[in-house]
Amino acid sequence: MSDxxxxxxxxxxxxxxxxxxxxxxxxxxxxxxxxxTAALKPALTMGCCVIxxxxxxxxxxxxxxxxxxxxxxxxxxxxxxxxxxxxxDLILKAFAADMSAALGPYVPLIIVNCIIICRAEACASKNGxxxxxxxxxxxxxxxxxxxxxxxxxREVLSTGKLMEVSVMPSAFVxxxxxxxxxxxxxxxxxxxxxxxIIAKKTS
Amino acid sequence: xxxxxTLLLGFISIVLINNLVLTKFLGxxxxxxxxxxxxxxxxxxxxVTFVVTLSGILTWMIDHFLLMPFGLEVMRxxxxxxxxxxxxxxVEMYVRKFFPxxxxxxxIFLPLITTNCAILGLCLFINLWEINSLLEASVLSFGxxxxxxxxxxxxxxxxxxxxxxxxxxxxxGAPITLITAGLLTMAFMGFSGMIK
Numbered sequence: 031m032s033d034x035x036x037x038x039x040x041x042x043x044x045x046x047x048x049x050x051x052x053x054x055x056x057x058x059x060x061x062x063x064x065x066x067t068a069a070l071k072p073a074l075t076m077g078c079c080v081i082x083x084x085x086x087x088x089x090x091x092x093x094x095x096x097x098x099x100x101x102x103x104x105x106x107x108x109x110x111x112x113x114x115x116x117x118x119d120l121i122l123k124a125f126a127a128d129m130s131a132a133l134g135p136y137v138p139l140i141i142v143n144c145i146i147i148c149r150a151e152a153c154a155s156k157n158g159x160x161x162x163x164x165x166x167x168x169x170x171x172x173x174x175x176x177x178x179x180x181x182x183x184r185e186v187l188s189t190g191k192l193m194e195v196s197v198m199p200s201a202f203v204x205x206x207x208x209x210x211x212x213x214x215x216x217x218x219x220x221x222x223x224x225x226x227i228i229a230k231k232t233s
Numbered sequence: 234x235x236x237x238x239t240l241l242l243g244f245i246s247i248v249l250i251n252n253l254v255l256t257k258f259l260g261x262x263x264x265x266x267x268x269x270x271x272x273x274x275x276x277x278x279x280x281v282t283f284v285v286t287l288s289g290i291l292t293w294m295i296d297h298f299l300l301m302p303f304g305l306e307v308m309r310x311x312x313x314x315x316x317x318x319x320x321x322x323x324v325e326m327y328v329r330k331f332f333p334x335x336x337x338x339x340x341i342f343l344p345l346i347t348t349n350c351a352i353l354g355l356c357l358f359i360n361l362w363e364i365n366s367l368l369e370a371s372v373l374s375f376g377x378x379x380x381x382x383x384x385x386x387x388x389x390x391x392x393x394x395x396x397x398x399x400x401x402x403x404x405x406g407a408p409i410t411l412i413t414a415g416l417l418t419m420a421f422m423g424f425s426g427m428i429k
């Protein structure tokens with residue numbers, strides 16, 4: 031890492047948690063956020079897939095960053111990502127067939143998840159290997175955490191259970207709408223509003 | 234007559250009942266990003282309709298005539314994304330040549346159609362639903378584009394009025410748009426059950 035502007039590793043890692051949280055602050059990767067958060071388990075699986083793809087693609091992009099031609103850059107990123115998504119999809123089909131069926135087309139849709147291409151462009155194509163990997167892990171974890179919080183809220187309210195274990199008192203009437211698209215949009219909207227309030231208070 | 238029936242039902246279903254934006258959460262980025270003004274939203278919808286129709290037909294043909302006979306299904310995602318990137322490049326060149334003002338106002342969102350999940354999503358859904366005729370695939374692709382245009386235009390119409398409303402400071406922008414979209418999906422839920 032002889033680059034003069036090598037960023038410190040600690041802040042790079044934690045940036046994705048809150049300050050540059052991909053979903054809540056940068057509004058990236060909204061489609062999977064809304065689509066797979068009806069329950070906690072698919073959300074967690076999705077998060078793991080995204081961490082895997084993000085880390086691998088950042089490694090490859092970072093290694094080939096000096097060979098990239100500007101006008102072919104985005105195409106190379108997309109092809110790299112598509113390759114790793116195919117790998118992730120095949121692994122998931124082999125070892126977690128039920129999850130693969132539940133997630134359906136949203137696993138291949140990681141290819142067009144803006145987070146990954148954004149990190150490739152903004153971080154991996156400018157920085158060395160270590161920084162890129164740390165950045166990918168931080169961003170991936172931030173994404174997974176957001177997904178899990180959203181999925182947790184929705185699963186508890188729509189079924190009264192969390193990971194198939196009852197957590198609500200028996201008098202609780204499930205809100206069926208939370209499991210439907212309506213619940214996804216409104217919960218995320220309220221979450222974004224809350225994050226805006228907190229960000230304003232703390233700054 | 235039977236074929237016509239299937240096609241018509243498929244078209245209505247993808248526009249209203251299985252609307253990609255409102256029930257499958259595909260194409261949310263442009264849905265939030267470009268829905269500020271109704272003319273831009275319509276332009277975006279037209280561009281997406283063109284790309285999605287073209288890439289829906291092309292990917293169906295590649296899938297059925299190239300990948301399946303040779304057992305190359307593993308290459309599916311890579312091929313799909315290449316076709317879409319090519320189609321977007323075509324649209325970009327066309328718009329830049331013939332509609333320069335529109336090209337200026339789209340800015341970054343035009344090349345970003347490549348990463349619009351609605352397009353790749355539709356190609357994958359056509360594959361998933363095992364559509365076996367080219368005609369049906371092309372009707373579905375076109376319907377998906379029409380559905381997207383409709384959703385984004387409705388949203389733009391609402392947002393133009395939303396500008397005049399006193400929204401709490403912290404909910405301006407994306408949060409209120411998402412909540413509005415939520416209410417819109419609730420309205421669209423009324424269509425479900427219309428076709429078995």
